[in-house]
Amino acid sequence: MPRPSSAQDRLPRILDRLARAYPEAGCGLDFATPFELLFATVLSAQCTDRRVNLVTGRLFPKLDGPRSVVEMGEERLAEAIRDVGLFRTKAHALVSLSRDLIDRHQGEVPADRKALQALAGVGSKTASVVLANAFAIPALAVDTHVFRLSHRLGLSSAKTADGTAEDLMALVPKARWIDLHHQLIWHGRLVCQARAPACATCTLLSLCPEGRRRTRSGKQA
Ligand code: SF4
Numbered sequence: 001m002p003r004p005s006s007a008q009d010r011l012p013r014i015l016d017r018l019a020r021a022y023p024e025a026g027c028g029l030d031f032a033t034p035f036e037l038l039f040a041t042v043l044s045a046q047c048t049d050r051r052v053n054l055v056t057g058r059l060f061p062k063l064d065g066p067r068s069v070v071e072m073g074e075e076r077l078a079e080a081i082r083d084v085g086l087f088r089t090k091a092h093a094l095v096s097l098s099r100d101l102i103d104r105h106q107g108e109v110p111a112d113r114k115a116l117q118a119l120a121g122v123g124s125k126t127a128s129v130v131l132a133n134a135f136a137i138p139a140l141a142v143d144t145h146v147f148r149l150s151h152r153l154g155l156s157s158a159k160t161a162d163g164t165a166e167d168l169m170a171l172v173p174k175a176r177w178i179d180l181h182h183q184l185i186w187h188g189r190l191v192c193q194a195r196a197p198a199c200a201t202c203t204l205l206s207l208c209p210e211g212r213r214r215t216r217s218g219k220q221a
Contacts, residue, residue, distance in 0.1 A: 007154055007155050011155070014153060014155075018187060019179065021187065031056075034108075034130060035066060036056065037130055037134045038134075040052050042093055042121065042126065045090070047085050051083060051084055065107050070102065096121060097122065101119065104118075109134065111134075113131060124162055126141075129141045133178075140180065142168070145185045145188025147164050148194060149184045149192055151210075152208060153204065153209070156168060191203075197214065
């Protein structure tokens with residue numbers, strides 16, 4: 001097997017193979033409005049999309065934007081979301097966030113990174129998810145899957161999620177940011193799992209430094 005070339009050289013083939021493997025990859029959270037996506041993204045911290053969707057599937061029909069969240073109050077909201085981890089902390093965060101949206105943006109979710117990140121509890125990853133999926137504004141959120149795969153594929157060596165996002169955005173054409181985010185998540189869930197990546201059958205093996213290392217050492221699923 002030839003030696004892997006630089007990230008820049010390998011990138012077009014990585015993008016191409018991921019696009020072919022996951023043509024339908026998209027946001028795993030159910031939502032109908034930017035506010036619902038923001039709400040669901042806050043709930044999704046350390047929780048699967050499937051569980052979040054179960055909770056929001058029951059809750060969203062009873063909510064109508066941030067005012068209804070503030071009216072519901074922390075205690076009732078915590079009870080309604082108790083099936084997700086850290087539900088009390090998240091209920092507190094969602095009520096604060098909803099108040100902020102009402103006070104600063106008349107209850108609307110701003111389609112602007114700076115304004116989003118100025119809201120209570122909204123960091124760069126949440127802002128990127130909302131910009132990309134609610135407003136189709138190019139953004140590249142780095143979650144645990146995107147972070148792991150970016151490093152295994154040798155696309156970033158940054159120690160933080162924000163640093164990894166910067167590396168990816170410098171390397172990947174803007175038009176591919178949103179798709180790549182989803183495709184890396186799907187690949188991370190289905191093939192390149194944290195503990196047992198299936199390198200032997202992975203479509204990216206010939207382009208992946210970590211996969212080559214693992215197959216050489218026999219350390220792969
Ligand atoms: S070759 Fe292995 S480490 Fe590389 S992306 Fe595929 S599964 Fe992950």
